[in-house]
Amino acid sequence: MYNVDAYIKSLTSNAVKLSKKVQDGIVENTRDLRFENQAHFLDTNEDKMREIRKNLDSRYEKEKLDGLKRLIAMISKGRDVSEFFPDVVKNVASNSLEVRKLVYIYILRYAEQEQDLALLSINTFQKDLSDKNQLIRAMALRVMSGIRVPVISPIVMLGIKKCVTDLSPYVRKIAAHAIPKCYQLDPAQKDALMDIISTMLGDNSTFTIGSVLMAFNQVCPDRMDLIHPQYRKLCKMLVDMDEWGQITAMDLLLRYSRTQFLNPIGKSTAQPVSRTKKEKSVVKSFYSDDDSDISHHSSDSESDESEEENNSVDPDLAYLLKCALPLLQSRNSQVVLSVAKLYMHLAPAEDSYKIGRPLVRLLRTHREIQYVVLNNIVAIASQRPYVFDQFYQHFFVRSTDPVFIRNLKLDILTLIATESNITFILRELQEYVKSSNKGFVTQAIEAIGHCASNIPEMAESCLGGLLKLSYSKSDSVAAQSVVAIRRLLQQRPGDSVFMITQLTKALDEITEPLARANIFWLVGQYSSQLQTIAPDVLRKAAKTFATESESSKLQILTLGGKLVALEGTTSKTVSLLFQYVLNMARYDLDYGVRDRARFLRALVYGKQKVASATVDQDSDENDHENGQQESESTDQDAHDDDEGFEYSEKELNLSDHIKAILLSEKAAPVQENPSHGREQYKVGSMSLVLNRVVAGYEALPDWPKVQPDPSVRRLAATMEAPGYMNDRTGFGSDSAYAKSRQGQDSGPAGGKGRYDGQAGAYRGAETLDKFLESSDEETSSDEEDDSEEEETSDEEETSDEEVETSEEESGSGEEDEDDEEEEEEEEEEASSSEEEAILPAKRANGRRG
């Protein structure tokens, strides 16, 4: 009985225990479930830190993962957790992929600090390189090459060599990515790496090729000879590459084309640039100042030089442009911009209209991307405004646009204004003046001024618009408009009389000091044509003189001086008025005004009132005054001093020269466009956006003066194996289309085809190497030429002599090469047919093994 009792008791207690245990387990697990969001790892107190080491040594994967996650959380909090390196590195061979991935993230972060310990992991990676799974192989190489420990560069090298021939395009891609990393570890490996690159250039997988080109750009960007045999293939594959590969490829092909083709950008019929012309449809005659390193001023000599040049586009270049065209429809904005870059720097000017619409499309995306696109449009439009003039509506400013977008849009609107769209643009600009943002208003008004000076035919309506604005109730608007009018009038003296008359009528209503000062100056400057009004303006000004601002006072004084100088002392009224003003100024609070009055008095009345002996003194004072005046006259583009005037002559009587001093023609102010200068940079570059040279910026190579041998490309193209088309991963090409119809695995035929292709291309590269060895001299002189050009490009002025001599050099080199080249070609063909037989066989063997 007791026994049974005890038994039952123990049974129940066990059952309770069990159920409790189960319950606990469930609670535990559900708590975990709730917390599976990884945020709790971010909570890092010291206890948890101690646990990490224990976790990492645990036998259980889950605990290891916990430890690793906590470590990564630490890294992301900015804590140095390199002390755990030995514990982490132990787990590098873990069976769990998840553990390994986290270990990799950790190792890559700290390998540089813990070089010796990092070496412990290498063994595992080497083993993984032979793994059956392509992702494991790829990952091993990626991490190994990413460990920035120079000692292991030979091992990385081996790894790359192994993976280059891998069957998986993904692994080959990773191998290509490892090349520049290896190069950075140990630059001495350059030659070996270049060999690998030249082999890989023959790869016909669209998946891989982009990364190979990236490696090429990083390691040996100047070895254009390696590209020759692949050029046409690359053009053809362009559309099928992945988006980042397309960007790299276009970058490379741009540089290639700039060294291998003659300039097709129509220059021979160049006319002097002036945006003011209705340039829209006559694009052929449009002088395209596309070259990044040729300034506007040297354009004439440049066009003379290229007079003899043949303007037709090289078929190979045309092929590239044709292949790139569909990419304008890519969803990747950089791809679109890269095509635009090709078209701007390589294509004849009449083709550039093709890039307008796609670039405008990018304005619908994120504001950062808009920012870059707009900057580039500014640069393009300043050279070829006709690309964008029909899209003017897209550059209208929305009230929600960020400041930097607004300003760029205004710039563009002024650049692309033509006779046909100016009315719309003008109406729009006048709308902006209503904005509550002062800076924006100022810029909008300036933009109207820019438009007027760009299109003389429209200047009148622009001026009319500005005049209306100058009556604006808002002081700043009025002031800005008067300033803009003043600038315009200086450029177009013909209109001035009417406009100034209008302005003086408004003088009573305009209160802004800056605006008034500008009107006074205008009246004074053009007083010879305003003989009826000018004295009256002076009369009015004299009345209000005491209440005027300093800058206005200065200008009233000058106005008076000019009037007196103009009419001599014949007109008594004017003279009296002027003296009245002078007297007022004499007691002015501002010393600048007093100084100016004293100076003008001495200048105008010097002869009558001052003895000729004191003229010396006066001219000294004059010097002084000039300095003074310069610092005083704010926002006045044209100073009232005459630089050509010589003070050194002691006997000089200044008053004889009053007219020359006061009424000399003032040079029209140069319209300063803030975006000016961008066009000298490569389209799409950061330097262009920032409008200054950024470290690492490389200008485009100059077009060659003499046609380099075009047959280098044909040579390889004829040997191009027909098979490579079969191995496309098919990014939307017809071949891919055909392939997907065929079914998933195109089978051994496709694979074999690829190797044929690879072999063929490989052979091409090798023989070309040989061929180029002989003409090494030539290429080196070419390179020198390029570097020279690059250096001088910043200074904007290339000395003509230098260019000529280098041209001669390269010219003579070219001839030599031509002769040799013919011989080589024959040899080449003979040897190639032999190799053709051998290589595919070899490859096939390798594949089986």
Added chain:
Amino acid sequence: MIESLFVLSPTGKVIIEKHWHELIPRRVVDFFNDQVSKAMAEGEDVTREDVLPIIASPKYQLINVYRDGLTYLSPVTKEVDPMMVFEFLHRIPDIMQEYFGQVSETVIKENFVTVYQLLEEMMDDGFPLTTEPNSLKEIVPAPNILNKVITTMGATTSVSTRKMPNGMSNLPWRKAGVKYNSNEIFFDIVEEIDAIVDSTGKAVSCEAHGTIQTNSRLSGMPDLTLSFVNPRLVDDCSFHQSVRFNKWESDKVLSFVPPDGHFRLMSYRVNLPSQQNLPIQVKPSINIGANGAKFDITVSLRNTDGKAVENVVLTLPLHKSTSTLTAQCNVGQYMFDPVGKVLRWDVGKIVPRERAPVLSGSFGFGSASSEAAANAGYNIGVEFLINSHSLSGLKVDVLKLFNESYKPYKGVRTMTKAGRYQVRA
């Protein structure tokens, strides 16, 4: 080369820090935060959005993307095509959206390990590597309920190295071995109208941007051809990587092997003949006096094919010196935000041939700077949505399937929305 990435919280704290090349010290973030606050202190109406996307520091160019309150900061040392950096930086939140359903500081913190894994795969030594969501999902598994349950139940089923999927498909954007019981594909044609309308009701600029958002749930490797009734309407377009350019050029059909799941198949632009195509008209009149203004805004429908317009919202930012506002409306409700000085009118749904919604009232300026306020212009932002209506009239014709034997279900929806739609008063 894109060397490093910092993801910053709205308060400027580092949430994620990733270096693909050399380490860039964290103090660059402090410098950046200083510059941002300096820029924002410049004027009262300068917002975070006005901060330049490229800021120069003595050593780096600080390329930054501001999106949904988060800053993606990438300091670069050397010349690089900035567009590529921006494009890449924008891909990061795109991918996170795809993985986690939304992007915010908390979401990133909750999934930070996955984020690090993604960043590791997306970039290799400063060059973009795998950015296709479909390929990424093969390498970095997306968090889903099933995975969570399995891992928490202690069954260590995390993929062992042996079990890892070996078959990367040869189309980078499509997974291999996709299988569905019912094969369906949905196309959402969404058109947005961008317009600037002047005070007389005339459109100064007007165009429609359409996108075709697709959700593909098809097995195997389907090869689709989608044709339109009226493809000539499309003026300029861009495609998903999978679309064959040549086919569009020659036959104006979309021929593609779709990625699995959501993706944007195509975006296009339609140039609208001005005026008559706008579905909605907003007529504002604002009479400004010395100390305030009277206004009334009328909304009326036009040209909507008899469909109702939904979610109509009007926002009118007022001058900073505005102090008081009184108004009344016959439909919906209005709200005045006295801090941001924005009047927001939630009109709601407008059914054709019902009375037109009107909002009228007056506002007054505070004492300071009333003169400037009197001259300021006003812009009304307009939002609306019309279901099963396509402004351009673009229509899907047929969907043909090759390469697979099943018959897919095809769903097409259309919608017209206001994009950047602005009315000047």
